[in-house]
Amino acid sequence: xxxxxxxxxxxxxxxxxxxxxxxxxxxxxxxxxxxxxxxxxxxxxxxxxxxxxxxxxxxxxxxxxxxxxxxxxxxxxxxxxxxxxxxxxxxxxxxxxxxxxxxxxxxxxxxxxxxxxxxxxxxxxxxxxxxxxxxxxxxxxxxxxxxxxxxxxxxxxxxxxxxxxxxxxxxxxxxxxxxxxxxxxxxxxxxxxxxxxxxxxxxxxxxxxxxxxxxxxxxxxxxxxxxxxxx
Amino acid sequence: xxxxxxxxxxxxxxxxxxxxxxxxxxxxxxxxxxxxxxxxxxxxxxxxxxxxxxxxxxxxxxxxxxxxxxxxxxxxxxxxxxxxxxxxxxxxxxxxxxxxxxxxxxxxxxxxxxxxxxxxxxxxxxxxxxxxxxxxxxxxxxxxxxxxxxxxxxxxxxxxxxxxxxxxxxxxxxxxxxxxxxxxxxxxxxxxxxxxxxxxxxxxxxxxxxxxxxxxxxxxxxxxxxxxxxxxxxxxxxxxxxxxxxxxxxxxxxxxxxxxxxxxxxxxxxxxxxxxxxxxxxxxxxxxxxxxxxxxxxxxxxxxxxxxxxxxxxxxxxxxxxxxxxxxxxxxxxxxxxxxxxxxxxxxxxxxxxxxxxxxxxxxxxxxxxxxxxxxxxxxxxxxxxxxxxxxxxxxxxxxxxxxxxxxxxxxxxxxxxxxxxxxxxxxxxxxxxxxxxxxxxxxxxxxxxxxxxxxxxxxxxxxxxxxxxxxxxx
Numbered sequence: 001x002x003x004x005x006x007x008x009x010x011x012x013x014x015x016x017x018x019x020x021x022x023x024x025x026x027x028x029x030x031x032x033x034x035x036x037x038x039x040x041x042x043x044x045x046x047x048x049x050x051x052x053x054x055x056x057x058x059x060x061x062x063x064x065x066x067x068x069x070x071x072x073x074x075x076x077x078x079x080x081x082x083x084x085x086x087x088x089x090x091x092x093x094x095x096x097x098x099x100x101x102x103x104x105x106x107x108x109x110x111x112x113x114x115x116x117x118x119x120x121x122x123x124x125x126x127x128x129x130x131x132x133x134x135x136x137x138x139x140x141x142x143x144x145x146x147x148x149x150x151x152x153x154x155x156x157x158x159x160x161x162x163x164x165x166x167x168x169x170x171x172x173x174x175x176x177x178x179x180x181x182x183x184x185x186x187x188x189x190x191x192x193x194x195x196x197x198x199x200x201x202x203x204x205x206x207x208x209x210x211x212x213x214x215x216x217x218x219x220x221x222x223x224x225x226x227x228x229x230x231x
Numbered sequence: 232x233x234x235x236x237x238x239x240x241x242x243x244x245x246x247x248x249x250x251x252x253x254x255x256x257x258x259x260x261x262x263x264x265x266x267x268x269x270x271x272x273x274x275x276x277x278x279x280x281x282x283x284x285x286x287x288x289x290x291x292x293x294x295x296x297x298x299x300x301x302x303x304x305x306x307x308x309x310x311x312x313x314x315x316x317x318x319x320x321x322x323x324x325x326x327x328x329x330x331x332x333x334x335x336x337x338x339x340x341x342x343x344x345x346x347x348x349x350x351x352x353x354x355x356x357x358x359x360x361x362x363x364x365x366x367x368x369x370x371x372x373x374x375x376x377x378x379x380x381x382x383x384x385x386x387x388x389x390x391x392x393x394x395x396x397x398x399x400x401x402x403x404x405x406x407x408x409x410x411x412x413x414x415x416x417x418x419x420x421x422x423x424x425x426x427x428x429x430x431x432x433x434x435x436x437x438x439x440x441x442x443x444x445x446x447x448x449x450x451x452x453x454x455x456x457x458x459x460x461x462x463x464x465x466x467x468x469x470x471x472x473x474x475x476x477x478x479x480x481x482x483x484x485x486x487x488x489x490x491x492x493x494x495x496x497x498x499x500x501x502x503x504x505x506x507x508x509x510x511x512x513x514x515x516x517x518x519x520x521x522x523x524x525x526x527x528x529x530x531x532x533x534x535x536x537x538x539x540x541x542x543x544x545x546x547x548x549x550x551x552x553x554x555x556x557x558x559x560x561x562x563x564x565x566x567x568x569x570x571x572x573x574x575x576x577x578x579x580x581x582x583x584x585x586x587x588x589x590x591x592x593x594x595x596x597x598x599x600x601x602x603x604x605x606x607x608x609x610x611x612x613x614x615x616x617x618x619x620x621x622x623x624x625x626x627x628x629x630x631x632x633x634x635x636x637x638x639x640x641x642x643x644x645x646x647x648x649x650x651x652x653x654x655x656x657x658x659x660x661x662x663x664x665x666x667x668x669x670x671x672x673x674x675x676x677x678x679x680x681x682x683x684x685x686x687x688x689x690x691x692x693x694x695x696x697x698x699x700x701x702x703x704x705x706x
Contacts, residue, residue, distance in 0.1 A: 048389075048392070048393050048702075049392075049702060050389070050392065050702045050703060050706055051703055052701075052703070069702075070395060070397055073392075073393060073394070073395040074395060076393065077393070078389065078390065078393035080386040080389045080390060081386070082384075082385065082386035083386050083390070084384070084385030084386055084387065085385060085386070085387055085390070086239075086243060086385070086387055087385070088242075088243055088246040088247065089239075089242070089243070089246075093242075097235065097239050098390060098391070098394050100232075100235045101232060101235055101236075101391055101394040101395065101396050102394040102395050103232075103395065141390075144390070144394075148394065154393075
């Protein structure tokens, strides 16, 4: 579903991404770990078509992102690190707008259902997003992703700044989506959250994927140790 | 998708109090200016119509009169005010509106017409045209300058692009949203103008007024598209909102205030006009050198006398079967007309060259094109003024020739200055009935500006199709 073939991105002499190979199957959650500048966000940007790879290719559901950026976007959803959305629109209005941009028109009831399923409290659905906590905004983001019925989901540091409860709720949501067959690529610094939700964990360093492990192979503490040794 | 983006931009702008308040203030100002402009137009129209009627009454009630005395008595004609004066009064205030018509002398208002180049007419009274030209673009700048930065910092832009919004669609959506905010203001003016014009059906008869109103609306709509396209593209290209605002405001000041002044001053330097006194002195001097109806000693006068005496086979004007004085005065008129044609021709040429100079600047500054075309479509520009002046002079020539010919061939003899014609005869002479030029004529004078504004629109659309508008550049 999410495939990278020798994917590279150079900025002059700097190799932001170096020969990355990746294959994430439907229902799988792949967590990319790595320090700042390791190439996690560049990887996601290549899949989103936000940056053109210098070599190799990124595919989503068999579609080459570089040659058909709009076509590939039909199959993906994305949750950025900062999900401020439109502060002067309600959660429902934000969801409605972003769904329409993706070509989906839902009734008010359907939109409410998406938001409630994402865990947003019912009494906040019609409040301006500007009054939401980050956790609530993330839930709207997840609702946007689920409403798009995407087969691939990209998450960039989604749990940064979330309190433990919100972070846990978020993990449950991700697992639910994966169970529904969505392939998920999540870039994160949060080793414990990665261990909790991931099917596989990849560790990046200087643009290269230097290690890949099944999340079940280690405990969170062991994973942290491996991570520290690797980076 | 475009409709969704436009709707959303409207919704956000409306919910951001500062923008909605600004929009309402400018909308209110436009309605106020249009309404007060209409009242002003009605007052001026009635004043001029009454004055013209009064002068005609005086002409028709001048009593039994010697035609030459009547020519000296003369009359006044008044430039009819264009109905679209209420939207853009143009140079009317500075060009003068009345012209005294009499024998021997051609009065002119040509110098004042040069004030089209002056800054006085640019920032004069608050009128609808001024708000549409100056304040509405400013509103569009305030709406557009932050349109990308807001979404960049909130992550909404990444989300929009990931949802499948093509970068170019996003640009177009934002441009159309900003543009439609200006169109809504334009619609307010159009509706109010239409209602006001319909309230005076005798003034808004014919298609020309409505075509001009439609032309003005199209012109402003096109200009607002230029502003919207430029502002949104700059906001997309410049990441810092403060820099984006500064750039747009600099362009606004440069195009609206500085460049028109520089170009006007430069045009005056390229083609300096004579002062009123100097111009009149030159005309007077040249006319004195030639025939003078009251100076029988003049060489040309003598030549003309010999020619007439020979034609009739007599040796003295008193023996002519006609009134020689009438012929001599008309001959003087012909010479005076030639002097007028020469001097006013040169002046008009210089004025037109100045106008062409400013017209060329439209390729650098589309505001100049807007301003000139707005004046032209409102029938209130230099060319229309010259058109009126020429029509009035042609009427004067016909009137004075008729009076002189009556003097010459009406039954009086040379030296018979007490001879009169009945009052009724004067009433039969046709009144001045000025027909303002049609829109096609007005636009023909402004071909350069039309090409310039169309070129600007094409350029900005072309920029939108440039391959550099990729997600990478917007983010």
